[in-house]
Amino acid sequence: MGHTFTIAHLSDVHLPPPQLPSLRELNAKRLLGVVNWFWRRRPHHTVRTTQLLLADLAAQRPDHVAVTGDLVNLGLESEVVAARHWLSHVGPPEEVSVVPGNHDIYTDPGAGACLAAWSSYMAGSASGAESAGGARFPYVRRLGHVAIVGLNSALPTPPFRAFGEIGHGQRALLATLLDQLEREGAVRVVLIHHPPLPGLAKPDSALRDADQLADVLRRHGAELVLHGHNHRAMSTMLDFPNGRSSVIGVPSASIAVAHGQQTPAAYNLYRIKADRQQPIEMITRRITASADGFEEIGRVALGSQVDA
């Protein structure tokens, strides 16, 4: 009964585009995205930082890795293919769960390319649904006493907008799944790119149905909700009838040095016991000040925490 399942959580890798958009792929949003990448993002998001993170992650030997979106920048076919290759270095599809971010499902044409290319990393273990050229959401993966529930909050948006939405269909199914998993005694871990609760992101880049999603979580419960998108560490607690959710965001996995509100690369390890009453231990590992490796910077017991 003493088995502990360890999930690592990283996000917002923003891998460099291997090539510029083709004429067929080009539109106003991608043109602005290219400018944004070269002038604002490229200096901060470095491949070396991500390589150091993955080396440290491998040494920690987690049982599973959660990647909460924004693997790429412009949602191009070439990026999505490169990111699929990168994912194979993170681990095999059975050991890595991915949900898409707003930069993965960025704009048309090609908004669904990542869903097809990464579908094995978003496939549910118990789902009978065929993934015909794409993944179905929410997906559920049962991993021993842990259940991962993946949501898709990404949709094509106009220029300068990075909002998300999971919609009524996913919310309704999520409610049913959370109840079912609760009856099965699973520790429920929900993955979503956008911060899932109201007030956690700027209006232009927030989840549009955060109020409704918070309501589902408040009624049906999930032990852990992991997100990205803000490129900094965040932590909020949410009470549900039989317990308390820890809603935790991680910084980008590729930023070596803080700039603006965005903090240096870090990832979290969650040590999850089979007994849901036991707190989940969260260990944070961050890039060192000299940017030559990662080190542990904190260890907390979730579930018994007062709001941070």
Ligand SMILES: [Fe+2]
């Ligand atoms: Fe991001």
Ligand SMILES: [Fe+2]
């Ligand atoms: Fe994002």
